[in-house]
Amino acid sequence: MKLAISGKGGVGKTTLSALLAQAYADLGRDVLAVDADPSPCLAGALGFPEDKLEKLEPIAEMDQLIEERTGAKPGTSGGFFTLNPRVDDIPERFSVTHRGVRLLESGSVDFGGSGCICPEGAMLKTLFTHLLFRKDDVLILDMYAGVEHLGRATVDFVDAMIIVVEPTRRSLGTAKQIKKLAQDIGLDRLWLVGNKVRNEDESDFLNAESPGIPVLGFLPADLGVQEADRLGIPVYDHVPSLKDSAEKMAEILVSEIGDKA
Numbered sequence: 001m002k003l004a005i006s007g008k009g010g011v012g013k014t015t016l017s018a019l020l021a022q023a024y025a026d027l028g029r030d031v032l033a034v035d036a037d038p039s040p041c042l043a044g045a046l047g048f049p050e051d052k053l054e055k056l057e058p059i060a061e062m063d064q065l066i067e068e069r070t071g072a073k074p075g076t077s078g079g080f081f082t083l084n085p086r087v088d089d090i091p092e093r094f095s096v097t098h099r100g101v102r103l104l105e106s107g108s109v110d111f112g113g114s115g116c117i118c119p120e121g122a123m124l125k126t127l128f129t130h131l132l133f134r135k136d137d138v139l140i141l142d143m144y145a146g147v148e149h150l151g152r153a154t155v156d157f158v159d160a161m162i163i164v165v166e167p168t169r170r171s172l173g174t175a176k177q178i179k180k181l182a183q184d185i186g187l188d189r190l191w192l193v194g195n196k197v198r199n200e201d202e203s204d205f206l207n208a209e210s211p212g213i214p215v216l217g218f219l220p221a222d223l224g225v226q227e228a229d230r231l232g233i234p235v236y237d238h239v240p241s242l243k244d245s246a247e248k249m250a251e252i253l254v255s256e257i258g259d260k261a
């Protein structure tokens with residue numbers, strides 16, 4: 001199951017990514033969490049300790065390695081490069097695992113925005129394939145805010161996308177844009193998650209105003225989320241209401257796409 005989490009900046013993509021990743025790991029699945037934000041913070045949300053993170057280097061910045069393995073300089077396209085570079089030694093060097101979640105910081109890699117895949121895209125795709133070879137494995141891709149980077153090749157990486165919104169028209173506007181782009185590239189398995197929902201009026205609002213995207217569930221607004229951040233512990237451990245909601249979503253996703261992915 002390969003899930004991308006997208007949405008407007010600050011809506012809660014990283015919070016949801018961390019919750020889902022930990023929920024699946026606790027169900028005994030192998031989870032690969034990919035932080036595609038150029039200023040990564042998924043590691044913190046998952047409670048990775050400093051000593052593990054010190055070993056981590058972002059894949060997309062490994063220019064020399066990418067050139068060596070693909071035969072082309074990162075940032076180029078149109079030339080010849082291998083689409084299946086050697087990656088078997090990469091996981092141990094560029095990812096770290098904590099509580100059953102393997103974390104990889106891809107940085108702002110180009111997921112194929114122009115329609116043809118770039119060397120770093122080829123590298124990542126091969127790496128994902130290498131890491132996710134069992135039927136039960138789960139990929140959670142915490143995407144960079146906005147829509148520009150949602151290129152054609154995204155469908156090669158994920159088979160469903162969750163769009164996070166707040167109970168605001170603005171975040172729904174972004175969701176609508178993302179939906180259009182997703183449809184353009186043939187990604188039609190979409191879900192909406194309403195975050196920071198304070199009451200029934202707000203969940204009703206999101207249900208009514210969803211741009212035709214089925215609602216997977218809601219996460220309550222909870223000051224415990226900020227508190228968890230201050231204390232440096234995962235929301236998953238600190239805020240039971242969010243953990244419970246995320247676990248329900250994880251279950252629904254498995255029954256909806258788990259077998260078909």
Ligand SMILES: Nc1ncnc2c1ncn2[C@@H]1O[C@H](COP(=O)(O)OP(=O)(O)O)[C@@H](O)[C@H]1O
Pocket residue numbers: 007008009010011012013014015016145195196197219220221222223225226229242
């Ligand atoms: N359910 C929630 N209740 C309260 N605050 C939240 C909730 N979800 C996220 N936040 C806060 O919103 C901010 C953005 O969350 P984050 O997950 O980093 O969003 P994104 O990854 O989309 O930019 C953070 O400060 C976080 O603490």
Ligand SMILES: [Mg+2]
Pocket residue numbers: 013014015037041142
């Ligand atoms: Mg984020």
